[in-house]
Amino acid sequence: xxxxxxxxxxxxxxxxxxxxxxxxxxxxxxxxxxxxxxxxxxxxxxxxxxxxxxxxxxxxxxxxxxxxxxxxxxxxxxxxxxxxxxxxxxxxxxxxxxxxxxxxxxxxxxxxxxxxxxxxxxxxxxxxxxxxxxxxxxxxxxxxxxxxxxxxxxxxxxxxxxxxxxxxxxxxxxxxxxxxxxxxxxxxxxxxxxxxxxxxxxxxxxxxxxxxxxxxxxxxxxxxxxxxxxxxxxxxxxxxxxxxxxxxxx
Amino acid sequence: xxxxxxxxxxxxxxxxxxxxxxxxxxxxxxxxxxxxxxxxxxxxxxxxxxxxxxxxxxxxxxxxxxxxxxxxxxxxxxxxxxxxxxxxxxxxxxxxxxxxxxxxxxxxxxxxxxxxxxxxxxxxxxxxxxxxxxxxxxxxxxxxxxxxxxxxxxxxxxxxxxx
Numbered sequence: 001x002x003x004x005x006x007x008x009x010x011x012x013x014x015x016x017x018x019x020x021x022x023x024x025x026x027x028x029x030x031x032x033x034x035x036x037x038x039x040x041x042x043x044x045x046x047x048x049x050x051x052x053x054x055x056x057x058x059x060x061x062x063x064x065x066x067x068x069x070x071x072x073x074x075x076x077x078x079x080x081x082x083x084x085x086x087x088x089x090x091x092x093x094x095x096x097x098x099x100x101x102x103x104x105x106x107x108x109x110x111x112x113x114x115x116x117x118x119x120x121x122x123x124x125x126x127x128x129x130x131x132x133x134x135x136x137x138x139x140x141x142x143x144x145x146x147x148x149x150x151x152x153x154x155x156x157x158x159x160x161x162x163x164x165x166x167x168x169x170x171x172x173x174x175x176x177x178x179x180x181x182x183x184x185x186x187x188x189x190x191x192x193x194x195x196x197x198x199x200x201x202x203x204x205x206x207x208x209x210x211x212x213x214x215x216x217x218x219x220x221x222x223x224x225x226x227x228x229x230x231x232x233x234x235x236x237x238x239x240x241x242x243x244x245x246x247x248x249x250x
Numbered sequence: 251x252x253x254x255x256x257x258x259x260x261x262x263x264x265x266x267x268x269x270x271x272x273x274x275x276x277x278x279x280x281x282x283x284x285x286x287x288x289x290x291x292x293x294x295x296x297x298x299x300x301x302x303x304x305x306x307x308x309x310x311x312x313x314x315x316x317x318x319x320x321x322x323x324x325x326x327x328x329x330x331x332x333x334x335x336x337x338x339x340x341x342x343x344x345x346x347x348x349x350x351x352x353x354x355x356x357x358x359x360x361x362x363x364x365x366x367x368x369x370x371x372x373x374x375x376x377x378x379x380x381x382x383x384x385x386x387x388x389x390x391x392x393x394x395x396x397x398x399x400x401x402x403x404x405x406x407x408x409x410x411x412x413x
Contacts, residue, residue, distance in 0.1 A: 031270070037278075043292070130260075136264065
């Protein structure tokens with residue numbers, strides 16, 4: 001299994017080309033979905049995509065309400081909806097087969113041939129850069145909200161219950177985003193890896209005669225994992241913010 | 251190159267996500283949120299008006315029930331009054347009838363008594379007249395025993411005829 005990263009060199013910076021392309025595809029999908037859902041708004045009779053998006057909104061509203069004061073958390077509303085939809089769509093993208101049909105096999109421009117060389121597409125969340133980025137945003141949000149609603153108390157809590165605990169608090173500051181990022185990345189990356197293993201390591205004849213069942217089952221499970229992980233990521237973001245705004249008690 | 255390499259991609263991802271977020275927040279979400287808000291207001295309004303209507307309906311029902319009760323009571327009173335009046339009237343009629351009957355009986359008795367007196371008086375006059383007549387006849391004829399007997403018989407017969 002040669003999991004190779006395709007790099008684009010932008011001046012002094014290296015970026016993972018496959019991750020970027022897949023992120024843009026995901027963003028496009030999210031945009032299409034969200035605009036389709038809000039194109040013809042019906043106030044009294046929601047249907048189709050509008051209904052789904054409304055459900056997501058209500059779901060996030062419920063989660064915020066469960067964890068903190070709605071007045072404090074409502075400015076996170078749109079962010080969290082975007083987050084859960086984006087992560088969910090990202091998780092799903094890696095389950096699609098490579099639908100480019102070898103179109104880019106000989107396109108050397110921007111290394112497109114290498115980017116689309118895998119048997120399946122790739123989840124942006126199967127790159128630790130994506131999950132780490134989102135996790136950093138989450139922890140930044142919790143800090144910003146802590147300062148906004150707790151003012152000086154926010155910094156004081158680092159010294160509680162005793163000043164030496166500042167070390168533990170600082171470690172927590174690192175472990176929170178770290179676990180957040182690694183959990184999502186690990187789950188999605190492992191899921192995709194196994195799909196690739198099933199598709200490439202099995203003899204082609206075995207795939208034709210029933211071997212695809214294994215792949216089908218695993219993809220089904222991966223859908224489940226993807227949904228759960230997007231949910232967990234969003235919930236943990238809410239929880240971290242609610243801890244710092246200090247209204248875990250209703 | 252490990253799978254855990256962090257490079258500039260992380261910055262691009264953060265920016266990409268934030269761009270996505272701002273686009274959605276600016277263009278896609280507002281109409282939906284507005285619709286949700288309006289709907290919740292609409293539902294709230296509906297519930298409120300339904301509650302109002304229910305309260306109104308209950309009030310009207312109470313009013314109607316009170317009215318019905320009053321009407322029933324009135325009807326009852328009217329019936330009672332009518333029954334009492336009719337009873338009184340019937341008693342009156344009966345006592346009147348009884349009085350009338352008494353009076354009629356009394357007058358009938360008096361009349362009978364009167365007739366009886368009248369008849370007795372008449373009888374008395376007749377008997378006197380016949381006695382006088384009989385005496386005359388006795389004096390008129392020199393009576394032999396046979397004639398005397400005949401006279402007595404005639405007299406008795408006449409008296410019998412009278413009675």
